[in-house]
Each structure stands twice: as C-alpha cells, then as structure tokens.
Amino acid sequence: MDPTQTTGAVQASGDSTPAVEVSPMGEGWAPGVARAPVSGGSRRLRWGIASAIVMCVVLVTAGGFYVLSGAAGAKSLTAGVAPKNTVAFLEVRTDLPGDQHSKLADFMSHFPGFMDRSQFNTGLDELLNRMTRAVSPDLTYTSAFKPWMEGEVSIAVTDIGSAVPQVSGPTAVSAAAPGVVAIVALKDHDAAKTWVANELTKSGVATTASQYAGTTLYSFGTGLDAGAYALTDQDLLMGTIQGVEAALDSHTAGSLADNPNYQAAMNSLSGDSLARFYVDPATIVKAELSGMSTMMGSIGASSSAANVLGEIPAWIAGNVRADSGQLMVTVVMPRSGTAQTADNSHVSRLASSLPGSTVLVTEVHGLGKTLTTTLSAVQKQMPNDSSLGQIQSALGLVGGLDWIGDASVVVTKNGSIYDGGVVVEATDATTAGAKVALLHNVLALAGSSLNATSRDETYKGVNITLIHVASTPDSTVGGLDIAVAAKDKLIVAGVDDAFVKAVIDTASGSSLASQSDYSTVMSAVGSSNSQSLYLNIPALEDQIGQAFFNVSPSRWTLDYKPYFDHLGGVGYAVTGGNTVILRFIVTAK
Numbered sequence: 373m374d375p376t377q378t379t380g381a382v383q384a385s386g387d388s389t390p391a392v393e394v395s396p397m398g399e400g401w402a403p404g405v406a407r408a409p410v411s412g413g414s415r416r417l418r419w420g421i422a423s424a425i426v427m428c429v430v431l432v433t434a435g436g437f438y439v440l441s442g443a444a445g446a447k448s449l450t451a452g453v454a455p456k457n458t459v460a461f462l463e464v465r466t467d468l469p470g471d472q473h474s475k476l477a478d479f480m481s482h483f484p485g486f487m488d489r490s491q492f493n494t495g496l497d498e499l500l501n502r503m504t505r506a507v508s509p510d511l512t513y514t515s516a517f518k519p520w521m522e523g524e525v526s527i528a529v530t531d532i533g534s535a536v537p538q539v540s541g542p543t544a545v546s547a548a549a550p551g552v553v554a555i556v557a558l559k560d561h562d563a564a565k566t567w568v569a570n571e572l573t574k575s576g577v578a579t580t581a582s583q584y585a586g587t588t589l590y591s592f593g594t595g596l597d598a599g600a601y602a603l604t605d606q607d608l609l610m611g612t613i614q615g616v617e618a619a620l621d622s623h624t625a626g627s628l629a630d631n632p633n634y635q636a637a638m639n640s641l642s643g644d645s646l647a648r649f650y651v652d653p654a655t656i657v658k659a660e661l662s663g664m665s666t667m668m669g670s671i672g673a674s675s676s677a678a679n680v681l682g683e684i685p686a687w688i689a690g691n692v693r694a695d696s697g698q699l700m701v702t703v704v705m706p707r708s709g710t711a712q713t714a715d716n717s718h719v720s721r722l723a724s725s726l727p728g729s730t731v732l733v734t735e736v737h738g739l740g741k742t743l744t745t746t747l748s749a750v751q752k753q754m755p756n757d758s759s760l761g762q763i764q765s766a767l768g769l770v771g772g773l774d775w776i777g778d779a780s781v782v783v784t785k786n787g788s789i790y791d792g793g794v795v796v797e798a799t800d801a802t803t804a805g806a807k808v809a810l811l812h813n814v815l816a817l818a819g820s821s822l823n824a825t826s827r828d829e830t831y832k833g834v835n836i837t838l839i840h841v842a843s844t845p846d847s848t849v850g851g852l853d854i855a856v857a858a859k860d861k862l863i864v865a866g867v868d869d870a871f872v873k874a875v876i877d878t879a880s881g882s883s884l885a886s887q888s889d890y891s892t893v894m895s896a897v898g899s900s901n902s903q904s905l906y907l908n909i910p911a912l913e914d915q916i917g918q919a920f921f922n923v924s925p926s927r928w929t930l931d932y933k934p935y936f937d938h939l940g941g942v943g944y945a946v947t948g949g950n951t952v953i954l955r956f957i958v959t960a961k
Contacts, residue, residue, distance in 0.1 A: 448648070449557040451634065453607050454528035455618040456626035459652040459659075461634070466500060466513075467523025470644030478696035482938045482960035520564040522557035528628065530618050532659050553615035556608040564608050568601060585620040589613075637689030640704040640951065645691035654684045685952075697940075698896055701956040716742065716902040717947045720894070722780050722795055723885035725862060727874045730884045731908040732783040732792075738902070739796075740776030775799045775807070784874060785911055793855075793866030795875065804858040811856060812837065829869070834859055834876050836869055889959075893943035897955040901945035909939045910961075 448463055468476060476496075480486035486495055500513035511517075531551035558564050572579060572592075579590040584602070591600040591613055601610040602620060609616045618625075628634050628650075637650050690703040716738035726733060736742070747763070777797035784791045798804035815826050823842040828835055834857050841852040855869040859876055866872045884890050890906055897904065909916070913936040917928045940959030947953045 448526070448629070448638075449522060449524040450526040450555040450607065451629040452627045453555050453604075453609070453619050453622055454526065454553070454628035455530045455551075455615075455622050456628055456631050457618075457655075458528045458530050458628045458631070458634075458650075459532065459655045460529040461526060461628060461650040462647070463524060463526040463649070464647045465524050465645065466521070468496075468646065469523075472644045472646055472694055475696060476646065476694040479694050479699060479960055482697070484934050484938075516567065520558060520560040520567065522559045524557040526555045528553050528555065528615070528619070530615055532656060551612055551614040551618055553609055553611035553619045555619065556610075558603075558606055558608055561603060561605060565603050568603075568608065584617055585624070587620055589616065589620070633687045636706075637687045637704070640689060641691050641702065643691070643693055645693040647692040649690050651688040652686075653688055654686060657684055697961070698957050698959045700896065700958075703954040703956075705952050707950050707952055715947075717898075717900045719899050720778075720885065720904070722778055722797065722862075723890070723894075724880050724883045725859075725875060725878055726780070726782055726795065726884040727784050727878050728882045728884055728887055729784040729786050729874070730782055730887075730890075730906075731785045731911045732906070733780055733884065734903075734905045735778060735780040736903045737778045739779045740773040743773050743776075771807075775803050782871075784871065791866065791868070791871045791874070793864065793871040793875075796863045796865075798858075798861045798863060801858070801861045804861045804863050807863060808837065808856055808858045815839065831857075831869070831873050832876055836872055838869060889941045892959060893941040893957060894945070896957045896959070897943050897945035898947050898953070901947045904945040905943055907942040909936065909942055913937070913939070 450463060451461065454461055465472070477486075477489055477492040480492065480495070481489060486492060497514050497518070500518075504511045504513045504516065529550060529552050556564070577592050579592045582589050582591065587602050587604060589600055589602045591598065593599050598613055599611065600613040600616040601608065602616055603609070604620075609619050611619075622628075633652060634650055638648070641648065685705040685707070688703065688705045690701060692699070692701050694700075718737060720735060722735060723733075775798055777799065779794065779796045781794055782792050798807060812826070815824055824839060825842075826837055826839045828837055830836070836855055836857040839854045839856065841854070853868055854865060855867075855872045856863070856865045857872050857876070858864075862875070864872050864875045866875075880886065884906075889908060889910070893906055894904065913933065914928075917923070917932055917936070921928060921932060923932065938960055940961045942956075942958050944954060944956040947955075
C-alpha cells in the first residue's frame with residue numbers, strides 16, 4: 373500500500389499531557405539559598421530553562437568520574453542495525469535505562485518545579501514535547517512518538533560525502549551526498565508506519581516504493597535532496613538513500629556492533645547513560661585528505677598526510693550520565709602515534725597555593741616535559757623547517773623548558789573586583805629565583821628597545837618586580853603592567869601586584885584547595901589528573917547572566933537566577949597514559 377494514501381493521521385495537536393506546576397520558591401530549597409518571587413506568566417519559560425539544564429550536557433556530546441572497570445551499562449538497541457563502517461554514531465536514550473531515571477530525577481530535584489519527585493515523569497514528557505515542538509510546532513512527543521518508540525534514537529554517519537572537480541571548469545565542483553541514517557527502536561511497528569505515512573501525506577511528499585534487501589524501501593526527492601525510509605520489525609530507518617540501504621545491509625554485511633573499534637570504545641565506558649557517542653576520526657580524516665588529493669594533487673598520499681594520520685586516535689567515545697548531584701560527560705580515546713605516553717596525573721600541587729577567592733583556574737601538569745616532547749616530535753616530522761631550530765635556540769637562552777613543572781592560569785574575584793595571573797612551578801626555589809633574576813637581566817639589556825621599565829618592591833620578605841611596557845617610547849599612559857615574583861619554587865606573574873600579593877598571603881586553610889565546591893568538583897572529575905579546569909558558577913552567576921542572556925535584570929532575577937542558584941561548580945579533568953580520559957561535570961546544590 374502506498375503510504376501517501378494512508379488515512380487516519382495521528383492528531384499531533386491533540387496532546388492531553390497534564391500541565392506541570394512549577395513550584396514557587398519556598399520549602400525544599402537548598403540551605404542558604406534565598407527566597408525569590410516567581411512570576412506566574414513565566415512558568416512555561418521556566419520549564420524550558422529547567423529542561424535546558426538537562427539537555428545542554430547532551431548537546432555537549434554532539435561536539436564525571438566512574439572507574440572504567442565497572443559494568444558497561446545497557447546494551448545499545450540500535451548499534452546492531454547501524455552499518456559496520458559507521459564513522460560517527462550518536463545514541464540518545466529517552467527511556468532512561470538502568471539507574472538513569474532515578475539519578476536524573478535526583479539531580480533535577482534540586483531545581484524549582486522538580487522537587488516533587490512524583491511529577492518527574494510528567495516533567496520529562498513535557499521536556500521532550502518542547503523539544504519536538506521546537507522542530508515542528510504541530511508535533512508533540514507524547515502523542516506523535518511515545519506510543520510507538522521503544523526509547524532509543526540514534527544517528528549513524530557512514531560517509532561524510534565529497535566534492536569532486538568537474539571537467540567542465542577548474543572551479544566547478546559536484547557534491548556527493550553523505551551517508552546518514554536515523555534509527556528509531558520500535559515497540560509498535562504498525563503505529564510507526566501509520567504515523568510516518570500520515571506525516572508524509574500532510575507534507576505533500578510523494579514516495580516511490582521498491583524492494584531492497586527483502587524490505588520495502590520508500591524513496592523521495594532527487595539529487596542531494598533525495599531521501600528514504602524503511603521499516604523493519606524492530607526499527608524505523610530514515611535518512612539518505614545510501615544510509616538507509618547500508619542499514620538494511622547490516623544483517624548480512626555486519627553491523628557497528630560487530631566493529632572491533634566500536635566494541636573497544638564501548639568497553640571503555642561504564643554505567644548506564646542518557647546518551648553515548650562513537651567516532652572513527654581516522655576514517656573521517658582519510659576521506660578529507662582523499663578529497664584534497666583529488667582537487668589539489670598528491671597531498672593525500674604525502675608523508676605529511678601520513679604523519680597526520682599517525683597522530684589520530686583509532687576511536688573516540690563518550691557518554692552522558694546523571695548522578696544524584698551532578699551531570700557528567702566522559703570522553704575516552706586511546707593515545708596514539710608519537711604523542712607522549714608518560715602519565716603526568718597527580719593531585720594538584722598548586723591549588724594549596726592559590727587564593728580561596730579563585731573563581732576560574734585551568735591547570736596543566738608537567739607542562740615543560742610535555743612541550744619538550746611535543747617539540748621534539750614535530751622536529752622529527754618536519755626536519756627541514758628552519759623556524760623550529762630558531763625556537764630551540766631561543767629556548768636555549770632560558771635554559772630550555774624541562775625546569776617547568778605544573779602551571780596554571782587563574783582568575784580571582786573579591787567583591788566586584790577581578791584579578792588574576794599565572795602560577796608556574798619550577799624545579800626548586802633556587803631555579804625559580806634564577807628565572808626571575810634572568811628577567812631582570814633581559815630588561816636591563818633590552819628595556820629601552822622594548823619600551824619597558826621596571827622597579828622592585830618587597831612584600832612580606834618576597835621581592836616583587838613591577839614591569840611597565842609602554843605602547844610607544846614616549847608614552848606615559850596605557851601600555852601593559854606586569855608583576856613577577858618567586859615564592860619558594862613558584863613563579864607568580866599577575867596583571868598587577870595585587871594578585872601576586874594574594875598568592876604570597878595564601879595559607880593552606882584559606883587556599884582554593886580548602887574550598888568545598890572545588891574539592892567536590894575535582895573529586896568527581898578525578899583529583900589525580902594531567903590537566904583540569906574549575907569554574908565557580910555561584911560566584912559568577914550574575915556576570916554569566918549579563919554576558920550570555922540578553923534579558924533585563926528583573927527578568928534575570930525572576931526567571932533565570934532561581935535555577936542558577938542551585939548550580940554548583942563546573943569542571944573537567946584529563947587523565948591517563950595510553951588512554952586519555954576527559955570528564956566534564958556540572959554539579960547541583
């Protein structure tokens with residue numbers, strides 16, 4: 373039967389989902405969070421904001437810490453249908469498998485409108501309704517999709533497409549469509565078939581039915597606009613003709629679930645999740661280089677291209693999962709090629725020296741060793757590049773880079789005043805003092821040519837060098853001011869002496885390491901790491917509102933701030949030697 377002639381369309385506009393009440397601020401708020409009025413007319417908006425808190429992390433995956441030896445989590449319902457040569461695969465679970473229903477409910481219970489756990493399922497349906505309405509105003513998840521979906525939706529990319537030159541002219545190109553298929557796991561095949569047919573009828577799209585791999589394939593459109601869909605007993609397949617056909621071939625040609633790289637990637641992840649993804653970056657880059665070779669000559673087969681491919685990991689995988697007080701993204705990949713294999717992971721040695729007023733810090737461990745190894749690898753790949761030799765000569769004047777240990781970039785906030793700088797760990801106190809003294813010598817020899825002047829001051833027994841670099845030789849205003857000092861084996865540089873003095877003043881009991889929010893975030897992402905970032909949302913929420921939300925102060929206070937008041941810190945960390953693990957976390961309070 374031609375699906376364009378099917379009758380009995382599902383009435384997408386007839387959603388009868390009960391309205392969800394957004395609780396005004398009152399009992400149940402986290403301790404220390406002040407009451408605020410709730411505008412009645414803005415409750416629908418606030419549901420959207422609360423929904424975005426969940427979905428923003430899912431969106432991060434399309435671009436936490438649990439030990440990786442744990443259980444692998446729920447098996448994918450759709451990877452067994454995705455083609456074996458899939459280069460990118462994103463799987464989203466609306467059914468919240470395993471512990472994710474309770475964990476997500478726990479996380480959202482920190483926020484207004486979700487404190488009543490009995491309303492969570494209704495709230496989740498409303499979240500998905502709003503997402504589908506954003507795509508098409510006459511569609512709602514609960515009436516259009518939920519009756520026939522099993523609870524997993526995935527997108528598989530089998531081919532990124534290409535652009536090939538035409539013989540008719542040097543600038544004319546023709547594009548090949550990518551291979552893409554969306555896979556929806558079904559619980560009601562007939563209901564899905566009826567819904568798709570009715571939607572095509574309403575849209576006025578005519579389809580052509582044909583047989584492919586023992587299944588009816590419905591195609592429509594022409595050229596790059598051509599598409600297709602098919603229904604099997606378990607799945608709805610929609611996408612480009614190439615993508616849908618490849619998915620139908622998977623039961624004989626092999627599926628993504630049979631791909632060794634995919635299996636290794638999924639085994640590196642643990643726990644049930646809201647979403648998972650897999651990428652084959654080497655195949656994608658090879659395809660891009662092949663296209664460049666076709667258009668530009670032999671670049672795709674050059675030694676430089678081979679070097680590039682040698683640095684690409686065999687796979688990249690990740691998941692998004694909820695815990696009671698946090699949402700977490702984990703990204704895992706094997707280290708490859710000439711990349712450094714030594715693991716620089718350890719607990720921060722700098723956090724105990726940074727001021728407790730720190731609101732943003734990014735830290736790298738073993739920076740000097742990493743830079744030296746990287747530069748050496750680049751020189752081996754590009755032995756004839758003279759600029760690399762010049763860099764080596766310049767580094768020789770300052771004793772190379774091996775003396776640099778850990779390093780951090782820091783932003784502090786005291787009231788409404790922001791400050792910040794850089795803190796670098798040297799091998800020992802003697803080395804730190806020598807490097808600052810070397811700076812004195814450089815300024816003495818080249819100060820006039822750099823338009824730089826300097827003076828010294830002493831603070832609590834520590835010498836601070838204050839440097840002013842003028843914009844022009846005769847300039848008395850503007851320019852750049854820098855303060856530098858050596859405190860024990862740390863070199864501290866700030867945009868003024870206030871930051872340097874704050875580091876000198878810091879004791880272990882008043883440091884960043886002693887702040888509970890920092891400790892919570894670092895514990896979740898992995899305290900022992902090779903690089904990390906921490907952002908204190910509570911201390912910056914009003915500034916974030918001004919920078920990223922184009923709303924009036926009153927609307928910010930009523931409609932946005934109540935949700936930000938329940939966000940804690942944000943952070944990420946990278947760990948691992950032969951396997952690189954990145955964890956990104958958002959906490960709630």
